[in-house]
Amino acid sequence: MNSDNSTAEKKTHFLLIHVLFILLPLSLLPAVAAVCFAAIQGLPLPVLLLFLIIQLAVLSLAVLAFFSYRKSERFLHLYREGNGEKLLQMICLPYSPAVKQILSDLQKNSSEDVLWEENKRQSQYLALQNQINPHFLYNTLEAIRSEALIGGLQTVADMSETLANYFRYTISNMSELVTLADEIQNIRDYFMIQQFRFGDRIKLNIKIPLDGELRFYRMPKLILQPIVENAVIHGLESELNGGTITVTAKITDENFYIYIEDDGAGMPHEKLVEINKNLSMHLHIFEKTKKHGGIAIYNVNERLQLLFGAKYGLTYYSMPQIGTTVEIILPKVSETKLPGTAL
Amino acid sequence: MSKENLVLSHVCFSENGNEELNEVNLTVFEGDILGLITLDNQGLESLINLIMNNHLLERGHVLYRGKEVSGCLTCKKTPNKIALVEAQSRLVPALNIADNFFFVKGNCPLFVHRRKQNRQIQRVFSQYGISLLGTEYPSSLSDLERCKVEIIKAGMIGVKVIILRDPSSFLGPKEVASLNALLKQIAENEGVSFIYLCNHHREILSYCSLLAIMYSGTIVLQKNCSAVTEEMMSIVSRDSVRLLPDLHKPIIPPVFEEAVQIKNTHGVEISVGKGECVVLLDLDNKVIPEITDALFEKGAPKGYSITVGGKPAFKNTALWSYIPANPISSSLFYDMSYVDNLILKKGNSKIANFWLRKKYRKTIIAEYCSICGDAIESRDLYGMSYQKLYQLLYQRILLEKPQVLFVVQPFNRMDMYQRIRVLEYISQIQKEGIAVVLLAVSLSDSLRLASRLILMQNHTIVKELPPDEFETAAEYGLITR
Numbered sequence: 001m002n003s004d005n006s007t008a009e010k011k012t013h014f015l016l017i018h019v020l021f022i023l024l025p026l027s028l029l030p031a032v033a034a035v036c037f038a039a040i041q042g043l044p045l046p047v048l049l050l051f052l053i054i055q056l057a058v059l060s061l062a063v064l065a066f067f068s069y070r071k072s073e074r075f076l077h078l079y080r081e082g083n084g085e086k087l088l089q090m091i092c093l094p095y096s097p098a099v100k101q102i103l104s105d106l107q108k109n110s111s112e113d114v115l116w117e118e119n120k121r122q123s124q125y126l127a128l129q130n131q132i133n134p135h136f137l138y139n140t141l142e143a144i145r146s147e148a149l150i151g152g153l154q155t156v157a158d159m160s161e162t163l164a165n166y167f168r169y170t171i172s173n174m175s176e177l178v179t180l181a182d183e184i185q186n187i188r189d190y191f192m193i194q195q196f197r198f199g200d201r202i203k204l205n206i207k208i209p210l211d212g213e214l215r216f217y218r219m220p221k222l223i224l225q226p227i228v229e230n231a232v233i234h235g236l237e238s239e240l241n242g243g244t245i246t247v248t249a250k251i252t253d254e255n256f257y258i259y260i261e262d263d264g265a266g267m268p269h270e271k272l273v274e275i276n277k278n279l280s281m282h283l284h285i286f287e288k289t290k291k292h293g294g295i296a297i298y299n300v301n302e303r304l305q306l307l308f309g310a311k312y313g314l315t316y317y318s319m320p321q322i323g324t325t326v327e328i329i330l331p332k333v334s335e336t337k338l339p340g341t342a343l
Numbered sequence: 344m345s346k347e348n349l350v351l352s353h354v355c356f357s358e359n360g361n362e363e364l365n366e367v368n369l370t371v372f373e374g375d376i377l378g379l380i381t382l383d384n385q386g387l388e389s390l391i392n393l394i395m396n397n398h399l400l401e402r403g404h405v406l407y408r409g410k411e412v413s414g415c416l417t418c419k420k421t422p423n424k425i426a427l428v429e430a431q432s433r434l435v436p437a438l439n440i441a442d443n444f445f446f447v448k449g450n451c452p453l454f455v456h457r458r459k460q461n462r463q464i465q466r467v468f469s470q471y472g473i474s475l476l477g478t479e480y481p482s483s484l485s486d487l488e489r490c491k492v493e494i495i496k497a498g499m500i501g502v503k504v505i506i507l508r509d510p511s512s513f514l515g516p517k518e519v520a521s522l523n524a525l526l527k528q529i530a531e532n533e534g535v536s537f538i539y540l541c542n543h544h545r546e547i548l549s550y551c552s553l554l555a556i557m558y559s560g561t562i563v564l565q566k567n568c569s570a571v572t573e574e575m576m577s578i579v580s581r582d583s584v585r586l587l588p589d590l591h592k593p594i595i596p597p598v599f600e601e602a603v604q605i606k607n608t609h610g611v612e613i614s615v616g617k618g619e620c621v622v623l624l625d626l627d628n629k630v631i632p633e634i635t636d637a638l639f640e641k642g643a644p645k646g647y648s649i650t651v652g653g654k655p656a657f658k659n660t661a662l663w664s665y666i667p668a669n670p671i672s673s674s675l676f677y678d679m680s681y682v683d684n685l686i687l688k689k690g691n692s693k694i695a696n697f698w699l700r701k702k703y704r705k706t707i708i709a710e711y712c713s714i715c716g717d718a719i720e721s722r723d724l725y726g727m728s729y730q731k732l733y734q735l736l737y738q739r740i741l742l743e744k745p746q747v748l749f750v751v752q753p754f755n756r757m758d759m760y761q762r763i764r765v766l767e768y769i770s771q772i773q774k775e776g777i778a779v780v781l782l783a784v785s786l787s788d789s790l791r792l793a794s795r796l797i798l799m800q801n802h803t804i805v806k807e808l809p810p811d812e813f814e815t816a817a818e819y820g821l822i823t824r
Contacts, residue, residue: 078415081402087416246570252372253346254409261566269559276366276561280353280402311352315368319556319563321578327368327565 031055082281084310138164155196162192170222177218177333180249180258184208187228187247194232201242202232208249217256218333220303226296227260227314227326235264235324243323255312256330263323272318279314297326304330345373346409348503348536349394349425353403354413356393363389365560367403371504373534376526378547378568379555382579384729384758386560387540391506395425408503426497428490429508434481440464441477444496471495471525486628487518491525498529506538511546511785512668512755515628519785523550542757543788544576579759602778603656603663603747605634608646609802615747620769620779622793624786624816626800631751631782633802638665638749651747664745668752671732681721682708685739714738729761737768740777747778754788762788786816 031052072091079087088107141164148156166189169182184206191204208214228245236243243263250257267275279301301313308331318324349371356364363386371377381387392398394405397418405413412419427433434443441457441464464477473491481489490510497505507526511519529535539551547554548568556564556579564579599616605623606612615621625631637647638656649656651663667673675684682704711719715738718731740748753769754762769779769792781789790796790813798805798816808816 078402083402083415090416250345250372255347257370261570269561269563272563273366273561276353276368277402280366315352317368317563317565319558319579322564322575325565327370 137167141167159193159196162189165189166193170225176221178221179215180208180217180219181215183219183221183224184247186222187224190225190228191232191245198232198236198242201239202236203242203244204228205244205246207246214249214251216334217251217330219256219330220307223300223304223328223330224258224260226300227328230297231260231262231264231324231326235262235266239264251332254332256332258328258330259325260328261323261325266320266322266324267318268320272316275316279316304328308333345534347371347406348373348375348408348534350406351394351403352406354393354400354405355402356389356398356400358389358392363560364393367560367562369555369562369565371536371538373503373536374530375553376530376537376539376551377553377555378539378541378544378551379557380542380544380547380759381540382556382558382759384761386557389560390557391427391508394423394504395427395506396422423504424500424502425504425506426493426502427506427508428493428497428510430486430513432481432489433493434489434496436481438480439477440475440479440481440484440492443481443492444477444499467495467499471528486513487522490514490522494522494525494529498533498535502535504536504538506540508540509542509756510539511541511543512752513628513784515626515784516624516786517626518628519546519550526550542754542759542762543785544571544579546785602651603780604650605637605780606648606650607633607802611799611802611804613797613804615778615780617746617778618773618776619794620773620781620792621795621797622781622783622786622789623797623799624789625782625784626798626805628784630799630802631784634749634782635665635667635751638663662745663747663749664740664743666736666740666748666750666753668755670736671729674736675724675732677724680723681715681719681727681735682711684724684735685711685715685719685742687739711738729758730764733761733765733768737765737772740772741775744775745777747780748772749780749782751782752784753781766791 035049035052075087075090088103091103141160145157145160145164148154148160166186169186169189188204188206191202194202224247228247231245236245246259246261248259248261250259275297278298297314304313312329312331315327315329316324317327347370349369351367351369354364354367355362356367365386367386367390369377393400393413394407397405397413397420399418400413400415402415404411404415407423407425412423434440438446441460444464444467445460461477465475468475468477471491473488473495475484475488475492481492484492490507494505494507510522514522526537526539530537537551539547541547544554548571551568554564554566554568554571555562599619601614602617602619603615604613605615613621613623623630623634633647634649637649640657651659654662656663676687686707708719715731715734718727718735721727724732724735750769753765757765766788769781773779773792779792781793783789786796790810793813794810796808796813796816798808806816
């Protein structure tokens with residue numbers, strides 16, 4: 001319905017411009033005829049010439065406006081599709097000062113710095129929410145572990161230890177970049193907790209040699225865990241025979257690629273296209289258009305793009321009954337602090 | 344450490360108002376041989392066109408060697424350094440091989456030292472085990488030599504991505520294996536990436552390092568070939584195969600009644616019975632042109648003779664039908680209506696006085712309406728899907744009812760779903776009692792319907808295999824299934 005309206009509006013604009021284009025040459029014809037007539041009759045020319053020049057100037061302005069209009073329309077359309085706020089700067093139609101001001105405000109609000117601040121605030125809020133009393137939580141888990149050991153319940157002891165490790169990593173300071181080895185250990189802990197529930201139905205296969213240079217590369221915290229969680233919940237949980245999650249990595253001159261594959265349920269083509277489309281949009285645009293929950297992967301993607309740039313982030317590949325592969329593209333970073341921030 | 348030679352990220356691209364590519368993500372690294380299978384052929388031509396020539400996109404961007412060449416705001420005006428190697432030669436026919444290497448770029452020197460130039464080219468070829476002198480002209484090269492020359496040339500002028508289109512449709516199995524050895528050598532030594540377009544996963548799994556599957560204009564799967572299993576691939580094509588339960592076993596007629604006989608001066612004598620489907624596999628890519636010549640003219644160069652119903656084939660054209668490789672472009676008349684194409688006699692001539700009688704046309708339209716649907720009313724064939732065009736071709740054969748049907752490379756350049764449909768058409772033809780001779784240089788899916796597989800090399804029969812021994816054809820480097 002919305003797109004129908006916009007198409008109708010566009011058609012009206014184009015119709016007006018076309019009418020203008022037809023009327024202007026038509027009005028030029030009598031002017032030229034008048035000049036010719038005046039020249040033949042020996043009448044004074046300057047007034048008529050001036051008239052003709054004005055007509056030509058108006059025509060050139062109309063042509064210029066037409067092309068500017070088409071260009072601006074394209075930039076606005078691309079902005080609406082989520083291709084970044086820089087497009088707003090490129091609009092070349094002479095809007096009224098008020099419209100210009102609105103566009104400038106819109107650009108400010110959707111600039112990367114503002115979004116990063118917003119994302120940071122959200123993360124801090126979540127961290128505070130989780131840090132209500134982490135020591136109380138750790139102490140309780142430790143107490144459960146001790147009781148379990150005394151009672152001879154080794155599984156419960158292992159469970160509480162893994163859970164404590166997992167929370168310690170999740171709740172601790174978000175400001176530093178962590179190594180791949182830390183992230184891998186976190187997903188191992190997460191997976192162990194899930195295995196208490198699923199047993200041997202689900203398997204984790206990490207094909208990354210952590211004794212090589214790969215372990216030194218750094219990334220923001222909690223990038224892999226939400227994706228592994230999605231793979232377990234949406235990919236493997238519904239499969240009777242369970243499945244395997246495989247994690248691999250690859251390095252190029254500039255980038256660092258991590259692949260998380262599952263051989264679970266996969267997803268239909270339409271959903272795959274929708275997810276990839278949403279991943280390529282800026283989050284503020286995506287949030288306006290989203291119709292469903294499950295925002296974790298979009299947050300991960302947004303964090304990576306705000307930190308490192310639009311060319312980094314997640315990409316999904318999936319086929320029903322074959323499984324899903326998530327490709328994570330990161331820059332090769334070896335510093336411990338997040339670039340340009342002290343969150 | 345490798346580098347990304349080609350990156351497509353969230354690419355959406357339309358051509359002529361049709362959305363061809365939708366959220367395409369593809370990364371090709373240095374030294375990769377990426378096999379690409381399309382399930383429905385949508386967007387393949389656009390993908391090739393886009394990565395070679397650059398266009399303004401609706402969304403996303405394309406990077407070649409780390410630089411953006413196509414985006415939604417701007418795109419590079421000149422083509423990328425990407426080569427396409429396919430059945431059609433891209434060498435300049437009027438120049439010899441050495442000149443093709445050194446002078447096509449436009450920096451031709453004033454004086455040419457021929458011997459020095461030939462020495463240089465021979466040194467280049469010897470690295471790859473090719474014994475060409477450089478003085479040969481492209482027309483004198485075999486398809487394999489021509490492909491190798493094109494690939495080496497591309498590598499020499501700094502091309503970093505080479506698209507190889509369906510090599511098994513014009514090269515024999517041994518030739519494909521030889522070509523792939525060269526690909527591996529160039530990929531490993533020079534960091535060139537290959538995009539290997541092919542319609543059969545076995546071929547890709549044998550020769551490529553990565554597999555990508557494209558469906559409805561999107562790359563839906565990208566995996567290491569080592570992680571791909573047969574079970575996985577059977578799931579990929581399961582939906583279409585499930586619809587065709589009759590295809591699993593080849594039809595062998597209970598009584599052998601000869602329909603066609605193929606002979607040559609080397610002592611070859613092949614008889615094919617009515618309702619039988621025989622695959623004649625040309626191992627060295629020499630036999631098919633000879634058989635085609637023998638069908639259409641008297642006295643084929645290697646002494647092949649084909650008799651249908653006891654009479655020479657070229658004298659009794661009404662008794663047999665022929666579908667060439669790539670029939671869509673060569674056997675249909677796009678300006679004529681669907682019905683007119685359907686009732687063409689032998690695919691190229693009208694039946695005398697038939698067009699004048701509207702009653703006949705009405706009867707045919709009424710009869711085929713249930714089979715072909717609304718397409719039967721079409722006034723021309725432009726804009727019609729591949730599915731409809733292939734249906735037209737095979738329905739025409741059923742209407743002609745010949746004694747024998749010769750099909751050259753029936754699965755050439757076909758997506759996975761279309762291959763299954765063609766198998767269904769051939770199965771229908773067999774059920775009508777028509778003998779089918781599949782002339783192939785690669786097996787692809789040919790064996791699904793075959794009652795015999797005849798391997799031919801150097802104009803002699805190397806082996807004749809019944810269905811239960813088809814798997815043994817793997818000894819000859821063939822991909823059987």
